[in-house]
Amino acid sequence: MSVFALVDCNSFFCSCEKVFRPDLKNKPVIVLSNNDGCAVARTNEAKALGIKMGVPYFKIKHIVKAHKVTTFSSNFALYADMSQRVMQTLREFSPQMEVYSIDEAFLSFNGMERMDLTKYSHEIKNTVYRYTGIPVSIGIARTKVLAKMANYLAKKHNNLNNVLDLTNPTLLERALKATPVSEIWGVGQKSASKLNSLNINTAWELKNSNPKVIKKHLHLPGERVLRELNEESCIHLDCDEVGRKQILSSRSFGRPVNALDELTQAVSMHTTRVCEKLRRQNSVAQKLTVFLQTNPHKNEPQYYNSKTVHLTSSANSTNILLKNASQALRSIYKKGYLFKKCGVYVSDLSPLKQQQLSLFDSPKQNEKQKNLMLAVDKINAQNGRDTIKLASCGLEQKWGMRSTMRSPAFTTKWHELLNVT
Ligand SMILES: [Mg+2]
Numbered sequence: 001m002s003v004f005a006l007v008d009c010n011s012f013f014c015s016c017e018k019v020f021r022p023d024l025k026n027k028p029v030i031v032l033s034n035n036d037g038c039a040v041a042r043t044n045e046a047k048a049l050g051i052k053m054g055v056p057y058f059k060i061k062h063i064v065k066a067h068k069v070t071t072f073s074s075n076f077a078l079y080a081d082m083s084q085r086v087m088q089t090l091r092e093f094s095p096q097m098e099v100y101s102i103d104e105a106f107l108s109f110n111g112m113e114r115m116d117l118t119k120y121s122h123e124i125k126n127t128v129y130r131y132t133g134i135p136v137s138i139g140i141a142r143t144k145v146l147a148k149m150a151n152y153l154a155k156k157h158n159n160l161n162n163v164l165d166l167t168n169p170t171l172l173e174r175a176l177k178a179t180p181v182s183e184i185w186g187v188g189q190k191s192a193s194k195l196n197s198l199n200i201n202t203a204w205e206l207k208n209s210n211p212k213v214i215k216k217h218l219h220l221p222g223e224r225v226l227r228e229l230n231e232e233s234c235i236h237l238d239c240d241e242v243g244r245k246q247i248l249s250s251r252s253f254g255r256p257v258n259a260l261d262e263l264t265q266a267v268s269m270h271t272t273r274v275c276e277k278l279r280r281q282n283s284v285a286q287k288l289t290v291f292l293q294t295n296p297h298k299n300e301p302q303y304y305n306s307k308t309v310h311l312t313s314s315a316n317s318t319n320i321l322l323k324n325a326s327q328a329l330r331s332i333y334k335k336g337y338l339f340k341k342c343g344v345y346v347s348d349l350s351p352l353k354q355q356q357l358s359l360f361d362s363p364k365q366n367e368k369q370k371n372l373m374l375a376v377d378k379i380n381a382q383n384g385r386d387t388i389k390l391a392s393c394g395l396e397q398k399w400g401m402r403s404t405m406r407s408p409a410f411t412t413k414w415h416e417l418l419n420v421t
Contacts, residue, residue, distance in 0.1 A: 001231075005106070006123065017029060028045035059294060074403060085131065086103075118163055146231065247349070249270040279373060285347065290342070292305065303334055307331055
């Protein structure tokens with residue numbers, strides 16, 4: 001039988017900020033989304049003040065002021081780097097791991113059943129904290145759905161000290177009885193209401209319900225959750241990080257943008273990011289899509305359009321994709337609108353090894369492109385993102401994100417290293 005551990009960082013973005021601000025220990029801290037819009041991370045102290053997830057900043061400004069809540073703009077360079085450190089540390093503890101999101105990973109504990117898994121998880125937790133400064137919670141169980149539940153409870157109940165092992169049948173029964181169906185992984189708000197109307201309110205009641213009834217109302221996904229609650233593993237570990245079907249880069253502008261050359265800069269930047277990701281995972285794309293849109297929440301003339309280009313041969317070179325992206329942008333651009341957002345995504349991905357060249361492509365030219373991109377990636381990896389970039393990305397990006405309270409990139413930029421005085 002399989003055993004999974006779900007490791008989840010506690011209030012991840014806030015914890016990253018607190019690593020470099022020890023003075024914020026036990027203080028309320030929040031992190032805001034792109035353009036300082038909404039609260040997307042909160043420490044327990046901030047939650048206790050009634051600050052809800054995703055609430056717009058202007059609605060909580062009075063709480064922030066009254067209780068001296070320390071507020072940060074998103075600093076994704078910092079979070080991505082800290083995430084990598086956490087994941088790297090976790091890899092030492094299991095041969096198989098799935099990075100599920102920026103702050104969560106599933107580890108396989110298969111074959112370790114004879115060990116004291118609670119003790120082992122405390123060791124993982126303490127090591128991650130010692131190496132990175134990030135606190136984590138760990139839930140252990142025979143299926144992913146149950147590991148998620150274990151994690152949820154490990155975070156919620158202080159006496160568990162952030163680790164809960166639900167391979168123990170007594171604890172499992174208690175946990176299932178204490179968990180409402182709305183808190184089960186894979187059960188959305190609509191399914192939860194449906195279950196409640198069938199008088200199924202707890203995970204325990206769902207586990208013991210008739211599979212035929214569940215399948216009738218919640219279809220296959222519901223049946224799968226039911227089986228997972230019964231310790232039958234259906235959702236396997238996805239260790240294959242190459243298999244992503246599409247890659248997207250998009251962002252809202254810090255202010256409305258209407259000039260074509262500014263949009264071209266933004267589209268160039270997004271294309272560059274997308275190509276970097278393609279090359280990092282050794283794949284090539286056949287299709288490229290560019291889109292732009294006005295702000296639907298404003299009482300202004302509205303326009304949305306997108307253009308998909310089928311490349312003559314699949315590619316991951318920034319040069320080639322940029323040419324196509326800027327042509328696509330020109331074909332959908334219209335004067336006189338205030339644009340709020342634009343983006344680029346690629347689809348129809350395949351591994352680089354299977355790259356199809358079109359009849360008229362020269363293999364020599366292709367090789368040259370590949371070497372050029374290798375050199376660019378290497379220089380940027382050593383000296384920081386965008387040390388070398390194509391001129392169309394612009395030297396001064398006036399349209400960038402608004403983030404007035406962003407902390408320094410402590411771990412990724414030499415000139416922003418933490419000063420200790
Ligand atoms: Mg988390």
